[in-house]
Amino acid sequence: MESNEIKKLAKEGEFEGENINGLLVETHISWVILGQDYAFKIKKPFKLNFLDYSTLSLRKKFCELELLLNGRFSNIYLDVLPIYQNGGKWNIGKGEGNLRDYAVRMKRLDGNKRMDQLLETGKIKDFQIKELAKEIAQIHQNSPVIETPFELSKTKEFFNDIESIDVYLKKKFGNEYNGWIEKGIEWSNEFLEKNEKRFRERIKEGYQRDLHGDLHSGNIFLEEKPVIFDCIEFEEKFRQIDILYELAFLCMDLESFNEIDRAELFLSTYKSFYNPFKLEKDKELFFYYKCLRANIRAKVQVLGAVEKGVNQKSGEDKLWNKVKRYLNLLKRYLGEAGIDL
Known part of the structure; x- marks a missing residue:
């Protein structure tokens, strides 16, 4: 159609x-x-x-x-x-x-109860975060284990593909994001090479599972019981992922709304029901996954903004604002990783 x-x-x-x-x-x-x-x-x-x-x-x-x-x-x-x-x-x-x-x-369902709308309007409550964490922990524990092997070169491509939107960023924002994206790609490649062994170990330990794959606040309704919807069906590798990768998406999204305390509340509540952080090093992997999720979310918003601009549809500016929100969060993360930006 x-x-x-x-x-x-x-x-x-x-x-x-x-x-x-x-x-x-x-x-x-x-x-x-x-x-x-x-x-x-x-x-x-x-x-x-x-x-x-x-x-x-x-x-x-x-x-x-x-x-x-x-x-x-x-x-x-x-x-x-x-x-x-x-x-x-x-x-x-x-x-x-x-x-x-x-x-x-x-x-x-009632659109006013969608989690991103509640975050936009500042109406989200701590008990809702706790109920959501409990629900997701139960889902993750019951999700089937996937043993697809870790591929370093393909994993590098997930982060490095942010280069594909560079032309749009320069056209829209000038030199605002010049240089540091390249530094981010260099850091990502080095991190993946350094931690390849741990990524492989976590697969053997059963932490790679068939999950949701697109777990951000726009895909959650905070009803009396949280309603999670719109998982990825079109490409299984996007949802057959490490549990930390999925958790990182929602925590990153909360932090993009400047809800840092609630991101911590979500994670601590989740861990009280199920803790996928087996080693101290797993905290570093979780941080990397937050960087990767901010990267991908920014790219998705760019593609949406470009499509709306080409087709002269309303909402383009709102999408570009989201682009900046995720890019600035990624830039902050990279700074925390010790990159001189």
């Missing part, structure tokens, strides 16, 4: 005989239609170097995988439904005409 068709589906389409009349939300790889009771997530029909949604059969496959994998975390995922077009009429679930796509149907 194309963007103009999605807009028509959201506004004029039907589900179970009722007009959807939904709010359309767009991410880098998906469209989400927010109806009165349900949300319908539709994958964009394209291919990137890390995912392939280019055919109808592939989109169906990954919709079904998304439903299966996210069922580990919450009960808001309901089913996968076909989307039909019959002339100018659109229908999700049932209908006549051409099968055009598939949607993952979810229960719609």
